[in-house]
Amino acid sequence: MTGLVNLVRKLVLEERETQPDGSGGQVVAWRPLGELWADVRTRSGREDFLGAVARPRVRYRILVRGAPFGAASRPRPDQRLREGARVFDILTVAEFDPAGRYLEIEAEEGIAA
DSSP, X not given: OOSOOOOOEEEEEEEEEEEEOSSSSEEEEEEEEEEEEEEEEEEXXXXXXXXXXXXXXXXXXXXXXXXXXXXXXXXXXXXXXXXXXXXXXXXXXXESSTTOSEEEEEEEEEOXX
């Protein structure tokens, strides 16, 4: 493990759920599961084009305290992290150190929906 882990940013772990829309369909909602203190660092960035519109995409490395597989506090790739209006879509989760004290999350900043 290199460098100091500085867990100073409070992120909310959220899980996707579907709810009836009242017209026979479904809408996606995000339910908060809890808060995690994190060390958030920029990894890389690029632009994707949707039609003629450029959309910046930035990847982050997010470190949080370790949690065992199956624990509600262990983030998963089908979840996301929120910091105010900012949303980080979780791509991968792995142990950061051999003792499992921290988890390393690769995430991409998304658009809140």
